[in-house]
Amino acid sequence: MKNIIKTMLLSVVILGMSSCTEEKILDLKPVNNILSPDAFTTPTLISTYMNGVYNAAAIGQYNAAPTSPNGGRGYVWGAAFVEQGETRGEDVVNMQTFYELTYRGTYDPTTANNVYYWVDGYRLINRCNIMIEGTTDAVAKGIITQAVGNDYIGQAKFLRAITHLELLTYFAKPYFFTPGATHPGIPYREVGVNTSEEIKTESAKPRNTVAEVYAKVLTDLNDAETLITTGNSTSFSSRVVGRASKWAAIAFKTRLYLQKRDWANVIVEGNKLTSAFAITADPYAPFQNTTGSAPSNSESIFSIQHSAISNPGSNAALASILKDRALVCISPILWRDSKWLADDKRRENGKFIFTPASGIKYSNKYTDVTNRTDAAPVIRYAEVVLNMAEAQARSSNPTAALTLLNSVRNRSLALPATQAYVAADFPTDAALVAGILKERRIEFLQEGRRWTDIHRLQNDPIPAIADANKGVPAKFANGAPAAAAYVLGNSFVVTTPVAAIPYENYKFLWPIPQIELNTNPGLGQNPDWN
Numbered sequence: 001m002k003n004i005i006k007t008m009l010l011s012v013v014i015l016g017m018s019s020c021t022e023e024k025i026l027d028l029k030p031v032n033n034i035l036s037p038d039a040f041t042t043p044t045l046i047s048t049y050m051n052g053v054y055n056a057a058a059i060g061q062y063n064a065a066p067t068s069p070n071g072g073r074g075y076v077w078g079a080a081f082v083e084q085g086e087t088r089g090e091d092v093v094n095m096q097t098f099y100e101l102t103y104r105g106t107y108d109p110t111t112a113n114n115v116y117y118w119v120d121g122y123r124l125i126n127r128c129n130i131m132i133e134g135t136t137d138a139v140a141k142g143i144i145t146q147a148v149g150n151d152y153i154g155q156a157k158f159l160r161a162i163t164h165l166e167l168l169t170y171f172a173k174p175y176f177f178t179p180g181a182t183h184p185g186i187p188y189r190e191v192g193v194n195t196s197e198e199i200k201t202e203s204a205k206p207r208n209t210v211a212e213v214y215a216k217v218l219t220d221l222n223d224a225e226t227l228i229t230t231g232n233s234t235s236f237s238s239r240v241v242g243r244a245s246k247w248a249a250i251a252f253k254t255r256l257y258l259q260k261r262d263w264a265n266v267i268v269e270g271n272k273l274t275s276a277f278a279i280t281a282d283p284y285a286p287f288q289n290t291t292g293s294a295p296s297n298s299e300s301i302f303s304i305q306h307s308a309i310s311n312p313g314s315n316a317a318l319a320s321i322l323k324d325r326a327l328v329c330i331s332p333i334l335w336r337d338s339k340w341l342a343d344d345k346r347r348e349n350g351k352f353i354f355t356p357a358s359g360i361k362y363s364n365k366y367t368d369v370t371n372r373t374d375a376a377p378v379i380r381y382a383e384v385v386l387n388m389a390e391a392q393a394r395s396s397n398p399t400a401a402l403t404l405l406n407s408v409r410n411r412s413l414a415l416p417a418t419q420a421y422v423a424a425d426f427p428t429d430a431a432l433v434a435g436i437l438k439e440r441r442i443e444f445l446q447e448g449r450r451w452t453d454i455h456r457l458q459n460d461p462i463p464a465i466a467d468a469n470k471g472v473p474a475k476f477a478n479g480a481p482a483a484a485a486y487v488l489g490n491s492f493v494v495t496t497p498v499a500a501i502p503y504e505n506y507k508f509l510w511p512i513p514q515i516e517l518n519t520n521p522g523l524g525q526n527p528d529w530n
Helices: 043-058 081-088 099-106 112-140 144-169 196-203 210-227 248-261 264-270 319-323 382-394 400-410 431-445 450-456 461-467
Strands: 090-094 301-303 328-330 376-380
Touching: 043 144, 043 301, 081 099, 081 112, 081 319, 081 328, 081 376, 081 450, 090 099, 099 112, 099 210, 099 264, 099 301, 112 144, 144 248, 144 301, 144 450, 210 248, 248 301, 248 376, 248 382, 248 450, 264 382, 301 382, 319 376, 376 382, 382 400, 400 431, 431 450, 431 461
Parallel strands: none
Antiparallel strands: 090 328, 301 376
């Protein structure tokens, strides 16, 4: 059959569609209508296809058809990873119906928000595979140089790696669930599908084990670190935060090794970034001026860019969901936590916090409610620093860990000279780890990090940490909290009527989407969902 550029979705199994459907990820011609023999025939077309890969990461598709002029609801990296990652946890409150099934744990194999995490994740992965194959062929034909080709291939491998890693945290148990991580993971797809023959071979692809997925992710990230040349300057003004870089690959390796509990390598990888990045003096700086491709601060490493004509729309854009439409607010559980000091700058109304007349507190990290151009912060240096801090604490290096922890926290304190943590605050390594974990919840609120932390902390080697992180946590009631819940120091009592989901319960994991199992029953459903 004649190859199509692989913007034609040909397989339910690979891309989660129930019939052959043209993909509408990028509306700008010529991307959607180029035949495969032509797609990688000029440097301009190759560059355009790479833009299409990033567009797939930013916009996605929802319910098999675009739901806005821009194409979709931000699956996976444009907005969905923030909204889903937060509403699986307890630090936000879902107020209406958009994420209620995720928030309350009442999803099933047909729930759209879960299904399209998988669908658009694998659609993006397929685009990455096409990019890798097409670029390799273009280099062989002399259409682009090896150096240019390597840069594109490295970027595609980075996006392929991080998307598999993200899907793994929702659809598979953590790395240490079994000795050697031999339990079922997800299929690691490395073939771009566009022919009937490829459909036959790829549609029957089984799950890789979790260990195999981690190994493949690491290989791709190592390749990305070596191959990518875009944005590799040590000067932030010369970097490109909206494109993958070797720095982004290194940063994600610290996340991977943290999830794998390989503390030594978290530190090794994190140290590679110390000469190129720095924690900003103003904690709000990473959320200002995010519409350009170049970072405006020393902390942003990789973000997904949006514009007025390319964003997840009113039904998903970060400023829309988390501020303008008031669909998800900050939970009183975290807001009233005594470890979050009352005069912390991250509580500042009008800067970090938006407070309407209702008195409910919303994140103000994303502010463009008109054009929805806020970038989605996929990873920033503050995370790398706290990853290293945790690794040092778990390795019984409390002095190094405390220094790293304070480097992130102190910039947000009203009086760091007296409010900074000191060694006496953490008499044990376990107490220090707990302090770092609480700081992560405060620092990364509404950045999509909560679920990944909950997932990796199950059966933690520190008993107290394990006891505090069993399954999906209990949550504040779905709906609008009372204004009194946000008044610190009053007598308001926080309750958690949304019940916890034990780690052993089948609902701890999302089910494999039914549309995937319809054509690949051999993939196997997650336990007890059948």
